[in-house]
Amino acid sequence: QKEVEQNSGPLSVPEGAIASLNCTYSDRVSQSFFWYRQYSGKSPELIMSIYSNGDKEDGRFTAQLNKASQYVSLLIRDSQPSDSATYLCADGSSNTGKLIFGQGTTLQVKP
Amino acid sequence: DGGITQSPKYLFRKEGQNVTLSCEQNLNHDAMYWYRQDPGQGLRLIYYSQIVNDFQKGDIAEGYSVSREKKESFPLTVTSAQKNPTAFYLCASSIWDSQETQYFGPGTRLLVL
Numbered sequence: 001q002k003e004v005e006q007n008s009g010p011l012s013v014p015e016g017a018i019a020s021l022n023c024t025y026s027d028r029v030s031q032s033f034f035w036y037r038q039y040s041g042k043s044p045e046l047i048m049s050i051y052s053n054g055d056k057e058d059g060r061f062t063a064q065l066n067k068a069s070q071y072v073s074l075l076i077r078d079s080q081p082s083d084s085a086t087y088l089c090a091d092g093s094s095n096t097g098k099l100i101f102g103q104g105t106t107l108q109v110k111p
Numbered sequence: 112d113g114g115i116t117q118s119p120k121y122l123f124r125k126e127g128q129n130v131t132l133s134c135e136q137n138l139n140h141d142a143m144y145w146y147r148q149d150p151g152q153g154l155r156l157i158y159y160s161q162i163v164n165d166f167q168k169g170d171i172a173e174g175y176s177v178s179r180e181k182k183e184s185f186p187l188t189v190t191s192a193q194k195n196p197t198a199f200y201l202c203a204s205s206i207w208d209s210q211e212t213q214y215f216g217p218g219t220r221l222l223v224l
Contacts, residue, residue, distance in 0.1 A: 004153075006153075008151070034212060034213075036215075042217070042218070043201055043215040043216060043217050043218045044154070044201070044215050045215070046212050046214070049212055088153060088154070097142055097159075097161065097205070097207050097208060097211075098144075098156060098159060098169075099144075099154075099156075099213055101146075101153040101154040101155075102153050103151070103152055103153040104152075104153055
């Protein structure tokens with residue numbers, strides 16, 4: 001059974017700090033990874049996708065992928081109270097088109 | 112506007128009743144998915160469909176049924192066999208490829224009376 005693991009949190013950071021969200025996955029051949037943000041009572045929305053080892057930056061967000069360690073992370077710079085949400089990591093399970101989700105990490109950004 | 116719509120937003124089910132959740136997309140996506148989310152949990156795959164008239168069971172298909180008669184539509188029926196149906200149900204769609212992003216509808220919250 002393929003798995004994605006996340007620390008459920010909550011992760012609490014002060015406004016303006018860097019928030020670091022982490023995710024590990026079990027499938028060694030997985031090729032694609034996605035970070036979704038989900039506000040309470042709402043549906044997930046895509047923040048970042050990453051397919052290659054290394055870093056990918058988009059505004060205040062940076063996704064990092066290390067396939068050797070089977071580790072994905074999301075860094076949020078200059079965290080804002082509006083970033084307070086649950087962040088879901090997903091593994092684009094190889095060759096099936098399905099996503100395998102972690103349980104999500106709740107982020108709280110305190111003013 | 113392109114997107115995914117789900118209806119109703121809230122749905123109440125009585126004991127022994129089958130209920131159907133609607134999902135429609137106008138993104139011209141081939142693949143559609145149904146997920147269930149319980150409080151404090153991630154998303155679990157119920158059913159998915161790659162093309163019209165074909166669908167596959169996900170990880171928790173028992174007590175659910177689907178159909179895919181049109182590319183745009185993928186309704187989910189929660190049958191009376193599903194003993195614990197209270198959850199947030201999310202529909203998603205994508206181009207069929209493991210590299211492609213799934214986009215989600217607004218969700219339906221199902222409650223048992």
